[in-house]
Amino acid sequence: MATRTNPLQFIQQVRAEVSKVVWPTRREVLLTTAMVFVMATLTAIFFFFVDWLIRTGLQLILNMVG
Secondary structure, three states, X not given: OOOOOOHHHHHHHHHHHHXXXXXXXXXXXXXXHHHHHHHHXXXXXXXXXXXXXXXXXXXXXXXXXX
16 A cells, blocks of 8 residues: 655655656657658558558449449
């Protein structure tokens, strides 16, 4: 069971934990942001072509049947 902490101790513990955080550099943020945009674009292109292939195949089948 967790022990209760008074507000002052809590704030001190939060400050101690926040001081341990290693923040990314501007270059790292820009690089990872660019990577996310590139991967999202590639994923969108991939699913566009998958959708197009499925739609074309279904239209072909439906034209043959109907």
